[in-house]
Amino acid sequence: xxxxxxxxxxxxxxxxxxxxxxxxxxxxxxxxxxxxxxxxxxxxxxxxxxxxxxxxxxxxxxxxxxxxxxxxxxxxxxxxxxxxxxxxxxxxxxxxxxxxxxxxxxxxxxxxxxxxxxxxxxxxxxxxxxxxxxxxxxxxxxxxxxxxxxxxxxxxxxxxxxxxxxxxxxxxxxxxxxxxxxxxxxxxxxxxxxxxxxxxxxxxxxxxxxxxxxxxxxxxxxxxxxxxxxxxxxxxxxxxxxxxxxxxxxxxxxxxxxxxxxxxxxxxxxxxxxxxxxxxxxxxxxxxxxxxxxxxxxxxxxxxxxxxxxxxxxxxxxxxxxxxxxxxxxxxxxxxxxxxxxxxxxxxxxxxxxxxxxxxxxxxxxxxxxxxxxxxxxxxxxxxxxxxxxxxx
Amino acid sequence: xxxxxxxxxxxxxxxxxxxxxxxxxxxxxxxxxxxxxxxxxxxxxxxxxxxxxxxxxxxxxxxxxxxxxxxxxxxxxxxxxxxxxxxxxxxxxxxxxxxxxxxxxxxxxxxxxxxxxxxxxxxxxxxxxxxxxxxxxxxxxxxxxxxxxxxxxxxxxxxxxxxxxxxxxxxxxxxxxxxxxxxxxxxxxxxxxxxxxxxxxxxxxxxxxxxxxxxxxxxxxxxxxxxxxxxxxxxxxxxxxxxxxxxxxxxxxxxxxxxxxxxxxxxxxxxxxxxxxxxxxxxxxxxxxxxxxxxxxxxxxxxxxxxxxxxxxxxxxxxxxxxxxxxxxxxxxxxxxxxxxxxxxxxxxxxxxxxxxxxxxxxxxxxxxxxxxxxxxxxxxxxxxxxxxxxxx
DNA sequence: ATCGTTTTCGCAAACGTTTCCGATAGTGTT
DNA sequence: AACACTATCGGAAACGTTTGCGAAAACGAT
Numbered sequence: 001x002x003x004x005x006x007x008x009x010x011x012x013x014x015x016x017x018x019x020x021x022x023x024x025x026x027x028x029x030x031x032x033x034x035x036x037x038x039x040x041x042x043x044x045x046x047x048x049x050x051x052x053x054x055x056x057x058x059x060x061x062x063x064x065x066x067x068x069x070x071x072x073x074x075x076x077x078x079x080x081x082x083x084x085x086x087x088x089x090x091x092x093x094x095x096x097x098x099x100x101x102x103x104x105x106x107x108x109x110x111x112x113x114x115x116x117x118x119x120x121x122x123x124x125x126x127x128x129x130x131x132x133x134x135x136x137x138x139x140x141x142x143x144x145x146x147x148x149x150x151x152x153x154x155x156x157x158x159x160x161x162x163x164x165x166x167x168x169x170x171x172x173x174x175x176x177x178x179x180x181x182x183x184x185x186x187x188x189x190x191x192x193x194x195x196x197x198x199x200x201x202x203x204x205x206x207x208x209x210x211x212x213x214x215x216x217x218x219x220x221x222x223x224x225x226x227x228x229x230x231x232x233x234x235x236x237x238x239x240x241x242x243x244x245x246x247x248x249x250x251x252x253x254x255x256x257x258x259x260x261x262x263x264x265x266x267x268x269x270x271x272x273x274x275x276x277x278x279x280x281x282x283x284x285x286x287x288x289x290x291x292x293x294x295x296x297x298x299x300x301x302x303x304x305x306x307x308x309x310x311x312x313x314x315x316x317x318x319x320x321x322x323x324x325x326x327x328x329x330x331x332x333x334x335x336x337x338x339x340x341x342x343x344x345x346x347x348x349x350x351x352x353x354x355x356x357x358x359x360x361x362x363x364x365x366x367x368x369x370x371x372x373x374x375x376x377x378x379x380x381x382x383x384x385x386x387x388x389x390x391x392x393x
Numbered sequence: 394x395x396x397x398x399x400x401x402x403x404x405x406x407x408x409x410x411x412x413x414x415x416x417x418x419x420x421x422x423x424x425x426x427x428x429x430x431x432x433x434x435x436x437x438x439x440x441x442x443x444x445x446x447x448x449x450x451x452x453x454x455x456x457x458x459x460x461x462x463x464x465x466x467x468x469x470x471x472x473x474x475x476x477x478x479x480x481x482x483x484x485x486x487x488x489x490x491x492x493x494x495x496x497x498x499x500x501x502x503x504x505x506x507x508x509x510x511x512x513x514x515x516x517x518x519x520x521x522x523x524x525x526x527x528x529x530x531x532x533x534x535x536x537x538x539x540x541x542x543x544x545x546x547x548x549x550x551x552x553x554x555x556x557x558x559x560x561x562x563x564x565x566x567x568x569x570x571x572x573x574x575x576x577x578x579x580x581x582x583x584x585x586x587x588x589x590x591x592x593x594x595x596x597x598x599x600x601x602x603x604x605x606x607x608x609x610x611x612x613x614x615x616x617x618x619x620x621x622x623x624x625x626x627x628x629x630x631x632x633x634x635x636x637x638x639x640x641x642x643x644x645x646x647x648x649x650x651x652x653x654x655x656x657x658x659x660x661x662x663x664x665x666x667x668x669x670x671x672x673x674x675x676x677x678x679x680x681x682x683x684x685x686x687x688x689x690x691x692x693x694x695x696x697x698x699x700x701x702x703x704x705x706x707x708x709x710x711x712x713x714x715x716x717x718x719x720x721x722x723x724x725x726x727x728x729x730x731x732x733x734x735x736x737x738x739x740x741x742x743x744x745x746x747x748x749x750x751x752x753x754x755x756x757x758x759x760x761x762x763x764x765x766x767x768x769x770x771x772x773x774x775x776x777x778x779x780x781x782x783x784x785x786x
Numbered sequence: 787a788t789c790g791t792t793t794t795c796g797c798a799a800a801c802g803t804t805t806c807c808g809a810t811a812g813t814g815t816t
Numbered sequence: 817a818a819c820a821c822t823a824t825c826g827g828a829a830a831c832g833t834t835t836g837c838g839a840a841a842a843c844g845a846t
Binding site: 062063064065066069075076077078081100102103104105106 | 794796801803
């Protein structure tokens with residue numbers, strides 16, 4: 001017979017249900033419910049715990065608050081107790097629990113970054129720029145990749161919000177067309193900064209690069225080199241960068257009074273095969289182009305290789321210019337003329353905008369920073385007709 | 394005269410100190426201490442707060458525990474209340490606070506990764522591999538860069554511990570010689586996995602790449618191509634990878650009965666200038682080498698360019714092979730023969746080892762995985778004398 | 787000795803969850 | 817009815833910090 005845990009009288013005990021796998025009893029005399037006790041948890045089971053403020057306090061013989069004050073360098077504490085506490089904390093390998101601190105302070109000192117792909121040099125460098133500024137300001141950085149997937153991007157943003165990041169720096173995936181997931185943190189009062197691929201539906205700070213100007217400059221450079229039939233290998237018309245860079249190209253042609261020819265403007269999907277096919281079409285023309293501006297840097301490489309394969313010389317027979325990723329561009333032969341987009345600077349600027357917003361709080365007015373690209377002239381465009389021909393490669 | 398906040402009698406009130414900027418009083422009749430009240434905090438000051446479980450509970454009219462059960466899909470709840478709670482949670486844009494959850498559960502579902510530099514393709518790819526496995530298993534990834542600084546590495550590790558990551562994946566900086574900061578998490582019961590640049594002082598799981606075998610293979614390939622005087626452009630002898638790759642090189646030479654010549658083994662500091670200087674020394678020899686194995690991929694590029702500048706043909710006059718970073722290697726002309734180190738696989742393996750350790754808990758025995766590199770043959774080494782000459786580039 | 791002041795420290799309430807445990811009301815079953 | 821059982825729900829204690837506020841002790845000056 002089961003004995004009551006209070007009066008220890010087995011007589012008055014009766015069964016009273018079965019809950020969550022355990023028998024329940026009721027003692028009539030005590031009017032008390034109780035259940036079979038649970039098997040003791042395996043002591044080896046529970047994970048070794050890290051030292052807490054309570055451990056330190058107990059060992060020193062003071063209150064929790066005193067330990068907290070000692071560790072945080074507060075004033076309300078005597079030098080001797082502070083020393084004793086610090087000593088014990090060191091002994092116990094005490095490391096403050098950031099989770100608890102953040103929960104209490106409602107701030108994590110962490111900013112979330114969402115990028116399409118860390119493997120692309122542009123983003124890796126941008127992240128480095130972000131991290132430099134953030135670290136200097138005492139913030140940690142949490143990086144997420146969307147891998148160009150809208151779904152992944154949304155879940156990344158939600159995870160970052162759930163982690164209560166203090167800010168969100170994002171470059172949208174190529175797929176993203178719905179921006180509700182970014183409006184959300186903004187509504188929650190989390191500062192949002194867009195960079196590179198921005199979104200105009202949200203009233204956020206933005207860092208963009210001047211695609212139009214960059215394309216203008218690189219096209220103008222070709223014109224100065226004596227090129228007269230300049231082709232452009234553009235991307236999908238749906239992409240903003242594609243349209244912007246084409247606009248810069250057209251603007252340069254117009255400015256210098258060159259004819260604009262539809263056959264010399266082709267939109268492709270950035271794949272190598274498409275680039276080669278396009279090149280062949282151009283080469284088969286009665287009057288082929290004397291220069292090609294590839295708005296995507298991998299396509300520029302494709303063209304260089306394809307031309308070499310076809311026995312054509314760069315830049316003598318055909319000048320080639322690209323856009324971005326100047327590190328790779330400097331390695332190949334001939335060196336590829338391109339526009340340095342300063343991804344590091346873009347990252348820095350994005351982080352700075354976040355810091356600015358944190359400092360100004362409510363009265364921050366989101367603004368847009370434009371980072372101008374710099375024309376980097378290398379062998380692939382140096383026809384030697386212009387005044388720039390003497391430049392060092 | 395100040396009135397007592399309890400009895401409202403001004404007579405018995407006397408001053409009783411001055412604490413933290415505010416006057417303190419004592420009422421004799423009530424035996425009660427009190428201070429001047431603090432100016433009310435600016436209501437606009439306090440940050441907009443995100444909805445919590447309490448907000449949902451209040452609006453629905455149930456207890457906190459009920460809301461928690463509803464949100465977590467627990468069983469002890471009726472379908473109707475669950476629906477009502479979910480509805481209100483949606484209305485209020487409720488997002489669970491991961492900080493609080495982690496604090497309670499003592500687990501963050503986050504793994505910390507420390508790498509030297511995210512801008513290096515090898516690490517960017519490795520991180521991607523880590524992230525894939527981690528994400529699939531429901532873990533988030535927190536990335537830190539040491540930028541090859543020991544100090545930064547230590548502070549990164551401490552920050553990750555403070556954030557209570559569930560695991561630590563680390564590739565040491567070049568500077569790191571003291572490994573106490575990694576022993577620390579291990580002592581705390583945090584699983585540690587080393588990858589690429591490991592540390593043997595800690596009893597952790599490790600993922601390493603087979604430098605020796607890779608170097609052996611690439612050297613043997615050169616021999617098969619008919620090369621007989623193979624030089625090696627090694628790195629600082631202090632670096633383990635440098636010694637390992639040299640060992641593989643020597644082993645291949647010995648295996649094939651080729652003489653080993655000290656003049657053909659040079660240790661440099663990986664800089665471009667050093668590589669060029671070394672090349673010139675070799676070219677000035679009465680009997681120059683017919684192939685060079687550069688253990689660092691950037692040096693391999695340096696050599697390609699330098700040779701071209703000197704009017705020498707690759708691979709006819711000089712074969713060149715590199716090590717790692719096969720993406721870049723495929724872009725240049727001629728394509729660089731190299732060893733694919735499979736950084737993605739290394740990252741995946743590291744993450745898998747962590748998961749394994751989490752699953753097995755106490756009875757996990759740390760083991761070391763070796764990822765073998767694959768020889769990727771391209772133009773730069775194809776002298777056409779061997780049976781591999783027919784391979785597609 | 788009295789009283790104002792300063793220094794130092796403890797108590798307890800947050801922060802937002804989860805979860806154990808007990809308490810009901812309802813539902814069948816003898 | 818009496819009893820056994822199930823389905824729901826609330827209360828409260830954690831998790832590890834920080835911090836406001838009160839209390840006690842020490843100190844100095846009347």
